[in-house]
Structures are given as C-alpha cells and as structure tokens.
Amino acid sequence: MSTNPHFEYRPVAPSPQGAAARAADLSLIVAGAIAAAQIRFADIASVRLDTSFVAFSCAFALVLFPVFGVYQSWRGRSMLRLAGQLALAWLIVQCGALVMTFTLHKSGVVSRLWLAYWTGLAGGALICVRLAAHVVLRRMRHAGMNLRSVVVVGRGLYCQRMLRNIAQSPESGFRVVAVFNADASSRVSASGITTFEDDAAFIAYVRQQGMRELWLALPLSDERTILRFVSEFREELVNIRFMPDVSALSLFDGGLTDVIGMPTINLTASPLPPHALLNKEIFDRCFAALALISLSLLMLAIALAIKATSRGPVFFRQLRKGADGRVFRIYKFRTMRLHGEQSGVVMQATRNDARVTPLGCFLRRTSLDELPQFINVLLGDMSVVGPRPHAIEHDELYRKVVAGYIQRYRIKPGITGWAQVNGYRGETDCIEKMQGRVEHDLYYLRNWSFGLDMKIVGATIVKGFVGSNAY
Known part of the structure; x- marks a missing residue:
C-alpha cells in the first residue's frame, strides 16, 4: 500500500449544472436587454436593440462567469458572498462588452440610459433567480430532501465543534451519518450519529453504505x-476533504493555496486568496x-x-505604510494651518485643536478631506475598503503594544473600513481605542467578502461621513 500523501481534489458538481445554468443566464441577459429597450424607448416603433453589444x-x-465561481456549488457557502461575486462578474462583463462595442462596432451610438437599465435589470434578475433557487433548496434541505451524507474522522473538541456546526446549518445540505473517533481517550458523539472506535469497522461501513464524502x-x-x-480510499470514488485544526497556529482562517506546485496552508499570510485580491483590485480601480x-x-x-x-498647499501629503509594509505617499485635503513639528513625532488632531482651520474642521467632520485618497486607490496604493493607514511613527509605537497590529498590513489600507463604520474613527488617545480598532480590522480580514465591502461602503455613505470623534 502506497504511503505517498498525494491528494486529488474532486470538486463537487455545481448545483445549477452545466449547459442548463449557462443557457438560463444567457436568456436572462437577453431578456434584460429587450426589457430595457422597451423601457428606454417609449415609442415601440423607435425601439433599438444593439444586438452586437448583447452578443458581446x-x-x-x-467566459468570465465560471472564472468568478458563479457556477460552483452553493452547498455550505454564503449566499451573500455569491451574490457579490455575481454582481462584480456582471459589471466586468458589461465593461468588457462596452469596450469591444466601441472598438469594433461602428454603426450608431449605444444609448447610455438603455445600458444602465439593462445592466440593472439583468443583474437583478441573475441574482434574484439564484436567491429564489437558494430559498427553495434551503426549504427542501430543512425538510430532509436534497441532502448529502457525510462520514467524519476526527478527534477531540475540534471534531465535536464540526459536528455541532453541521447540525446547526441544515440549509447547507450536509448530514453526518457516522463518525470515527481517532482518539480513544476522548469522547466524540452526537445524537443520531453512529460512532466507531474501530477503524476497520468504520471503513467497512463506508464501503457498504456507498458513502461519497469523507471529512x-x-x-x-x-x-x-x-x-x-x-x-x-485512493482507488475509490470517495471525496476526501481534509479540514485541519490549525486554530492554535494560524492568525487567519488558513486556506489551501498552491505554491510552486505544492499544496500550502497559509498560517500568517494574506488572508485573501489571489482571485479575491484580483476582484477587489478591479472593483477598486473602477470605483475610484x-x-x-x-x-x-x-x-x-x-x-x-x-x-x-x-x-x-491644497493637499496634505504624508508617508504611510501599505500592503506588506510598502511605503507610499497619501493625499488628503489640507485641514490645518502650516506649522512645524518635531522630527519623528506626529501629533494627532484633538478636540478644539488650534491648528485646524474652520474649513478644515468641517472637512474632517464630514470626511471630505479624505476624497483625494481616491487618487491613491487609482494608483494602486490603497483600496476603497480596508484597514485605515496610520502615520509611520504611530505604526512603530502601536505594533509593540497592540496585539495583531501589524497584521492589518496584510492587504491594502482603505479609505473606509469596518472599524470606521463601527465608531472607531478619529483620535486614538488611548491604547484601548487602538485595540478596538485593530480587533475590528482583524475581523474584516477574517471575514472578507465582496458583500461585506458593499455593506461598509453603504454604511459609510449613510452614516459614516459625520462622526462626533472626528476632529
């Protein structure tokens, strides 16, 4: 029997499968274009549908929907995140088609209003259809249908926690039917689940029941x-998924990546996978x-x-640290009178600070002084959403006294962030305030999704421009 630990990943078949799912999406895109034309052109006789644009x-x-994971299985995944991925993919599709149309299509001019209606209608339809299907599947799974049986090999509290999480998430469609306890000194059990202490008996059970999922x-x-x-089970059609307990080692949720052709678990590397960073980069540049x-x-x-x-000068410029500690020059509208500062010392603005001009006070309270940072986003130094960058002098101070502070720089800093929309903005006159800001930043890194970014952008627009502690 070979002992070479060669893992072969066998992806779960996508729920909205193959050609049918793609055909349905194309139908929604075309229907959206037709509906938008009917809305845009009130006179039926004047309806114009740019067929080449629709074809592009x-x-x-x-091509792009599969790249963004639109057709991957929904089972056990966040629907909000999937909706965000689909929205971003659709916007990029429209941008690509627009470029192709104006590059190759020479007849007529595309109606901007029609394009806006079409993008909104088709995008909404693509998302709503998936949400409706997701709701139907959730109800079916709660009713005991469309379930996928799983057998688990585990030990200790980590295995017990996994069983509890699966039991509390029936909408995921997974159901544990048997567990092999790999540690005789600890007890692993759950209601309605067969527990094995002997590995040979467990292996025989897996084969007899024709199980296809082993975790x-x-x-x-x-x-x-x-x-x-x-x-x-190397020579059998069993999907073996290794869910390692790295909680004692990793700062973020360690994901499996590929480095020089070898599977690698990130313990303290960037918490965002390469495709997520690419999606975020595209969104940032377009938004900026x-x-x-x-x-x-x-x-x-x-x-x-x-x-x-x-x-x-109009702009205040200062050196800050970006992703992976790279130094860049940040741009803000100047809000203070010209003044001298001791070398290596940066004094934060305080309440009733004499250095702040009356106009500067207004700009700070409304965060309008931050608008030039969209230039930094366009240059690739910053992101729209991410941990706020601090002066380099403050970095050197807080990294020594605030746990996890430096991990904020695993990704690009942002104009706004999870900490800011939760009240952690403005002056940090005590360690506790900075600790709270860092904890929110690390939460953002662990739980990033395109949907969370949109939530933060929305919260910033609705309530983030005015703050009592911004001065």
Missing part, C-alpha cells in the same frame, strides 16, 4: 491517521475612477476654498 455580453458572460477533522500532527484513510469623475466639481470647489481661506 453573452460571450463575455460565458478528516484532524490536527496537522496526526499524519498517520490522515495517510491511513487517504491510502485506503467613477468617484473622481463624479466628484471632480466638488473637489475643485474644496480646493479653491482651501486656497482662499488659509496659506499653504
């Missing part, structure tokens, strides 16, 4: 048990470009007001 969108959707809930150190079951265009008149008015009310 369908072609891009066929290994074991610590990394239990190599012997891992190899035992991988080797045992649109923000700078739409806010250009407001920013020009603020710049003129600054020049008219106080001496000095």
Whole structure:
C-alpha cells in the first residue's frame, strides 16, 4: 500500500449544472436587454436593440462567469458572498462588452440610459433567480430532501465543534451519518450519529453504505491517521476533504493555496486568496475612477476654498505604510494651518485643536478631506475598503503594544473600513481605542467578502461621513 500523501481534489458538481445554468443566464441577459429597450424607448416603433453589444455580453458572460465561481456549488457557502461575486462578474462583463462595442462596432451610438437599465435589470434578475433557487433548496434541505451524507474522522473538541456546526446549518445540505473517533481517550458523539472506535469497522461501513464524502477533522500532527484513510480510499470514488485544526497556529482562517506546485496552508499570510485580491483590485480601480469623475466639481470647489481661506498647499501629503509594509505617499485635503513639528513625532488632531482651520474642521467632520485618497486607490496604493493607514511613527509605537497590529498590513489600507463604520474613527488617545480598532480590522480580514465591502461602503455613505470623534 502506497504511503505517498498525494491528494486529488474532486470538486463537487455545481448545483445549477452545466449547459442548463449557462443557457438560463444567457436568456436572462437577453431578456434584460429587450426589457430595457422597451423601457428606454417609449415609442415601440423607435425601439433599438444593439444586438452586437448583447452578443458581446453573452460571450463575455460565458467566459468570465465560471472564472468568478458563479457556477460552483452553493452547498455550505454564503449566499451573500455569491451574490457579490455575481454582481462584480456582471459589471466586468458589461465593461468588457462596452469596450469591444466601441472598438469594433461602428454603426450608431449605444444609448447610455438603455445600458444602465439593462445592466440593472439583468443583474437583478441573475441574482434574484439564484436567491429564489437558494430559498427553495434551503426549504427542501430543512425538510430532509436534497441532502448529502457525510462520514467524519476526527478527534477531540475540534471534531465535536464540526459536528455541532453541521447540525446547526441544515440549509447547507450536509448530514453526518457516522463518525470515527481517532482518539480513544476522548469522547466524540452526537445524537443520531453512529460512532466507531474501530477503524476497520468504520471503513467497512463506508464501503457498504456507498458513502461519497469523507471529512478528516484532524490536527496537522496526526499524519498517520490522515495517510491511513487517504491510502485506503485512493482507488475509490470517495471525496476526501481534509479540514485541519490549525486554530492554535494560524492568525487567519488558513486556506489551501498552491505554491510552486505544492499544496500550502497559509498560517500568517494574506488572508485573501489571489482571485479575491484580483476582484477587489478591479472593483477598486473602477470605483475610484467613477468617484473622481463624479466628484471632480466638488473637489475643485474644496480646493479653491482651501486656497482662499488659509496659506499653504491644497493637499496634505504624508508617508504611510501599505500592503506588506510598502511605503507610499497619501493625499488628503489640507485641514490645518502650516506649522512645524518635531522630527519623528506626529501629533494627532484633538478636540478644539488650534491648528485646524474652520474649513478644515468641517472637512474632517464630514470626511471630505479624505476624497483625494481616491487618487491613491487609482494608483494602486490603497483600496476603497480596508484597514485605515496610520502615520509611520504611530505604526512603530502601536505594533509593540497592540496585539495583531501589524497584521492589518496584510492587504491594502482603505479609505473606509469596518472599524470606521463601527465608531472607531478619529483620535486614538488611548491604547484601548487602538485595540478596538485593530480587533475590528482583524475581523474584516477574517471575514472578507465582496458583500461585506458593499455593506461598509453603504454604511459609510449613510452614516459614516459625520462622526462626533472626528476632529
């Protein structure tokens, strides 16, 4: 029997499967284009449908939707995150089709209003259909249908926690039917689940019942048990999934990645996988470009007001740390009078700070002084959402006294963040405030999703521009 621990990943078949799912999406895209044309052009005789644009969108959707994981199985995954991935994929599809249309299509001009209606209608339909299907599947699974049986090999509290999580998430569609306890000194049990203490009896049960899902809930150190079951079912159609207990080692939820062709578990690396970073990067650049265009008149008015009310430059520039500790120059509207500071010392603005101009006080309270940071986003130094960057002098101070502080720089810093919309903005005049900010930043890193970014952007727009502790 071979002892080479070669893991072969066998993906679960997607729930909205193959050609049917793709055909349904294309139908919704075309129907959205037709409906948008009916809304845009009140006179039926004047309805114009740019068929080449629609064809380009369908072609891009066929290529890009699978790349963004739109057709992956929903089982056990966050629907909010899937909706965010689909929304981002659809926006990129439309951008790609628009570029192709204006590059190759020479007849006529695309109606901007029609394009906006189409993008909104088709995007909403794509998401709503999936949400409806998800609701139906949840109800079926709660009723005991469409379930996937799982057998688990585990030990101790970690295995017990996994069994509890599965039992509390019936909508995921997984049901544990048997457990092999790999540690005779500890007890693993759950209501309605057969428990085995003998591995041979457990293996016989898996084969007799024709089980197709085997989960290994074991610590990394239990190599012997891992190899035992991988080797045992190597030549059989059993999906073996290793869910290692790395809670004592990893700062973030360790994900499996590929490095030089070898499977690697990240313990203290970037918590976002490469495809997520790419999605975030595309969104950031597009959002920043649109923000700078739409806010250009407001920013020009603020710049003129600054020049008219106080001496000095329009922009305040300061060195900050970005992703992986790379130093960049941040841009903000100047809110203080020109003053001297001791080298290596940065004094935060305090309440009734004499250095802050009356206009600067307004800009700080409304966060309008942060608008130039969209330039940093467009340059690739910052993100729209992420941990707020601090002065380098403060970094050197807080990294020594606040646990996990430096881990904030695993990703690009943001204009707004989870800490800011939860009240942690402005002056940090005590360690407890900075500790609270860092805890919220680390929560964001552990739980990032496109949906969470949209929630933070929405919260910033609704309530984040005015804060009692921003001065």
